[in-house]
Amino acid sequence: MSSAPLRPYKFHIGASWAGKNISKGLKAPPFPADSEIGAWRDHTLSRPSEIHSSSAGQDFLFVQPMRNDSGIAFGVADGVGGWVTSGVDPSLFSQALMFHAHRYSRNAWAGEPEIDPTMDYEEREEIEGWEMTPYECLDLAYGGVLRESFVQAGASAILHFGQVWLSTDARIEHGLPYNHERLFWGITFRQVRVILPLCLGDSGFMVIRSNSILYRQRPQTHFFNCPKQLTKLPVTSRRSFSRACVDSPSEAETYRVKLGDGDIVIAYTDGLADNVFASEIVQLCALVSRRGGSEDEQVQVIADRLVHYSRLCMSNTTRVSPFEREAARHRQYFTGGKPDDVTVVVALVRETF
Numbered sequence: 001m002s003s004a005p006l007r008p009y010k011f012h013i014g015a016s017w018a019g020k021n022i023s024k025g026l027k028a029p030p031f032p033a034d035s036e037i038g039a040w041r042d043h044t045l046s047r048p049s050e051i052h053s054s055s056a057g058q059d060f061l062f063v064q065p066m067r068n069d070s071g072i073a074f075g076v077a078d079g080v081g082g083w084v085t086s087g088v089d090p091s092l093f094s095q096a097l098m099f100h101a102h103r104y105s106r107n108a109w110a111g112e113p114e115i116d117p118t119m120d121y122e123e124r125e126e127i128e129g130w131e132m133t134p135y136e137c138l139d140l141a142y143g144g145v146l147r148e149s150f151v152q153a154g155a156s157a158i159l160h161f162g163q164v165w166l167s168t169d170a171r172i173e174h175g176l177p178y179n180h181e182r183l184f185w186g187i188t189f190r191q192v193r194v195i196l197p198l199c200l201g202d203s204g205f206m207v208i209r210s211n212s213i214l215y216r217q218r219p220q221t222h223f224f225n226c227p228k229q230l231t232k233l234p235v236t237s238r239r240s241f242s243r244a245c246v247d248s249p250s251e252a253e254t255y256r257v258k259l260g261d262g263d264i265v266i267a268y269t270d271g272l273a274d275n276v277f278a279s280e281i282v283q284l285c286a287l288v289s290r291r292g293g294s295e296d297e298q299v300q301v302i303a304d305r306l307v308h309y310s311r312l313c314m315s316n317t318t319r320v321s322p323f324e325r326e327a328a329r330h331r332q333y334f335t336g337g338k339p340d341d342v343t344v345v346v347a348l349v350r351e352t353f
Contacts, residue, residue, distance in 0.1 A: 009193050009261075010350050011072050014299030016049045016307040017343040018271075019057025031092065031150060037099045044098075050304040057341030059269050060094040062102040066132075071110025073137065075101050076343045077156045078203060078269040080229055092151045093232065100144030101137055108132035134198035139249045142230050153234040156201075193259040193349055200252035202227035203273060207257055208264040211286045213278060215257055219270075224330040227270075261351040264302070271342025272306060274323035275313040281306065299346045306344045313337045 031038035044062065045055065058079035065072050077097050079090025109131050132140075145151055197205050197217065202225075204217025220228045222245055231246045259265070264285055272281075288302045313321060317336035327334035 008352055010295075010352050012295040012299045012348040012350060013063050013072065013074065014296070014301070014303040014346040014348075015047055015061055015063060015344065016051050016300070016303035017045075017056040017059060017061065017341070018051050018053040018307050018311055019055045019059065019341045020339055030089070031095060035150075037096060037148075037150075040099050040102065041095050048300070050301075051307050055091070056343055058090040058094060059271070059341040059343040060091065060098045061343050061345055062098040062105075063345060064102045064105040066105055066108055066110045068109070072347070073101070073105035073110070073134075074267060074345050074347070076203065076267050076269050076345060078201070078271075078341065078343070079156055080231075083153060086153070088153045088234075090156075093145060094156050096145045096148045096151050097141050097156050097230070100141035100148075103144070104132065104137055104140045108137075134196050135249065135252065135254060138198060138200075138252060142249050145230075146232055151232060153232055156230050195257050195259055195265060196254065197257070197267075198252045198254045200228050200230065200247065200249070201270075203267075203269045205265060205267045206278065206281070207259070208266070208282055208285055209260065209262070211282060213282060214263070215255070216278060217253075217255075219273075220251075220253065224326070224332065259349045261349060263349045264299075265347040265349075266302075266306070267345040267347075268306070269341065269343045271314075271338075271340035272310045272344055274326075274338045274340060275310045275321050275342075276306065277322055280309070284309065295348050295350055299348045303344045303346045306346075307342050310342045314339045 031041060033039065033042055041060070044060075058081055059076065060079075061074070061076045063072070063074045075098060077094040079092075079094040081090055083090045111131060195207070199205065199217050200220060202219035202221050204219065206216040207214040222228065226245065228247045228251060229245050230249065231244055233244060233246070266281065266285075284305050285302055288298055288305060291298075291301075293301070313319060314337035319336060321337045323338040324334050324336065
């Protein structure tokens with residue numbers, strides 16, 4: 001297998017999280033530290049962060065470079081807290097979902113497997129791996145959770161899978177179609193950075209360019225404060241769970257956004273979106289950028305500041321929050337911030353040459 005090629009871009013990744021107080025009385029034990037998922041969970045939570053939180057609560061995340069550095073995959077998931085009343089720990093579902101997403105992503109190519117056209121056929125056959133889309137990643141990860149015996153039940157209401165990779169655009173003359181896939185033929189070529197986000201639920205992502213919002217994901221809900229969600233129902237329980245929402249990975253919305261040098265991509269759970277306005281997120285990113293520092297330092301500071309500020313807003317009962325405004329639109333009364341877990345992943349795009 002060939003070594004990773006020199007890329008004309010780099011993605012700098014920062015992540016931060018803070019869990020609210022864990023509900024007492026849960027019967028389900030956590031993943032053991034010596035289990036595969038437990039060890040991966042603890043390793044993920046060991047990422048350096050200024051936010052001193054021992055866990056992500058019912059949220060979780062993953063950040064995974066893909067095969068041969070063809071791209072980077074990342075995601076956030078928020079376990080549905082309503083399962084606590086049934087004695088189910090919602091964090092097990094979100095942790096297992098992110099673990100399986102990480103597991104499938106690390107062995108897959110973000111685009112078509114990179115094969116040098118000058119290689120012999122036998123050499124091409126040695127190229128391992130397969131192309132995987134965000135939808136395929138989600139579908140495979142969800143299947144992994146359904147097979148996970150340690151996760152007896154639960155749901156994840158908020159999903160975001162982003163794959164960012166290098167693709168080669170080729171515009172063919174004489175009226176032939178414009179093709180965005182990786183090609184080794186054509187009239188002209190240019191390398192671009194593309195993000196393929198996939199979302200299911202009431203969290204999401206945004207892309208910030210030049211201190212303005214280039215794109216922002218809108219929530220997917222069944223009704224107010226009830227997001228779409230992936231669910232695993234208990235097999236042995238005699239309860240019907242007739243009110244449980246069971247959505248399919250095929251209901252997730254997919255997007256394609258071209259990125260440029262200096263673009264900032266932020267994936268977040270609703271702990272951020274319900275408490276911090278989009279304009280405030282843009283302002284915070286601009287303030288951190290003006291402070292300077294390396295790109296790696298900047299993205300981590302942005303992630304930490306977003307989590308810290310969202311926690312301040314949660315505890316403020318007099319400040320108008322995005323959740324309060326949304327509740328008012330549905331003729332429901334709510335004031336101040338909405339306490340919740342919050343998880344943020346920040347990616348900064350930089351050209352290297």
